[in-house]
Amino acid sequence: MSVQNQPPRTPTLTQVLECFEELWPQSLAEGWDASGLVTGRPDQPVGRIHFAVDPVQDVVQEAVGAGAQLLVTHHPLLLRGVNSVAATEYKGQLVHTLIEGGCALLTAHTNADSAVGGVSDVLADILGLRDVVPLAPARDGLPEEGLGRVGQLERPMALSDFAARVFGAMPAVAGGVRVAGDRDGIVQRVAVCGGAGDSLFDEVRAAAADVYVTADLRHHPASELREAARLTGGRPYLVEVSHFGSEWLWLPAAAEALDTLLSESGFDVEIAVSGQNTDPWDYVLTPGS
Incomplete structure (x- = not known):
């Protein structure tokens, strides 16, 4: 029976990663980069995926609150080495929130x-x-x-x-x-x-x-x-x-591409793009303002 005639099913994280590799090969990542899977069990089911630019607290809370099992961000969380992921520091707090919420984290940086x-x-x-x-x-x-x-x-x-x-x-x-x-x-x-x-x-x-x-x-x-x-x-x-803005433009196209490939593989996954503005600046002063 062809994939097209089979009822859609929920993929595992491993199966999502296989589709991801087809679209944004890890081999394209620069040597200094830290793209790839950060948290998540390979065999966990993934029924909802959330796309965002930055793995910051508001984005993580948004993804976990929406019931996502996978958060895909463009920027890495652990680009620079850390010695601890204790929840006393913000990166550790993010890792705990993700794991406790059953949400894996995957980054696609220079490969994307x-x-x-x-x-x-x-x-x-x-x-x-x-x-x-x-x-x-x-x-x-x-x-x-x-x-x-x-x-x-x-x-x-x-x-x-x-x-x-x-x-x-x-x-x-x-x-x-x-x-x-x-x-x-x-x-x-x-x-x-x-x-x-x-x-x-x-x-x-x-x-x-x-x-x-x-x-x-x-x-x-x-x-x-x-x-x-x-x-x-x-x-x-x-x-x-x-x-942030130049890279946010990629998110809808990336979500659509992954959705298409997963669907062609016989999987049924809900994919959303974050509405969070994670640009770090709040306002700017200009002459005459």
């Missing part, structure tokens, strides 16, 4: 950045880019896998209009969108990187991008890039967005 349909692919698609390729192709992956993306807008547009498009695509956060460049300058070739992307400046320049959309731009790398851009007609321009 590099994979086809990952964070930067979704960002490129939302901004209307075509002929998209990786900025930094994966060493051992497919040609279309790697960090960041670069592609073409359907037609050239002013930097100010493009920045407005970016602003309209992002979740509302305190920091808004910052722009460096001639507001009337014309852009068409666009590079993007969800999350912190100033480590890819060399690749952005090599790709001859007119503008680069990313988050967490530090003063000195950004200043040096802008000074060097004076020799190349002011390009690449910069559009800085919220780290």
Whole structure:
């Protein structure tokens, strides 16, 4: 009997992880990263899955309160080593809340950045880019896998209009969108990187991008890039967005992709995307505010 003719069933965590590996292979994770399963028994049933950017207390409480058996976050909880998960510290408290609530935790970080349909692919698609390729192709992956993306807008547009498009695509956060460049300058070739992307400046320049959309731009790398851009007609321009916002855009697409694959495998799982805004900033002061 084919999978399509069998009644849907609840998968185990192991079976969900197998589907997850197909979509966002662990082999694509950077060597310094801490993606993968953090808590959870392999044989536990998973009937509800919750997606979020950050494993913070409000998100964990939301997932456990919704009866989820698996919380998937983009950012790792244990990226830096800890010596204890006692509930006297916030990371330990999160681990206890998850375990006591019967909810496993799985993180998909740089593997979800590099994979086809990952964070930067979704960002490129939302901004209307075509002929998209990786900025930094994966060493051992497919040609279309790697960090960041670069592609073409359907037609050239002013930097100010493009920045407005970016602003309209992002979740509302305190920091808004910052722009460096001639507001009337014309852009068409666009590079993007969800999350912190100033480590890819060399690749952005090599790709001859007119503008680069990313988050967490530090003063000195950004200043040096802008000074060097004076020799190349002011390009690449910069559009800085919220780290959280640029990666939150991936969640609905990721939830849909996992739901489709689980359904095709004969599983019945409820999947939800967190409504929590986990951007760390609450408000911003600007001249005249």
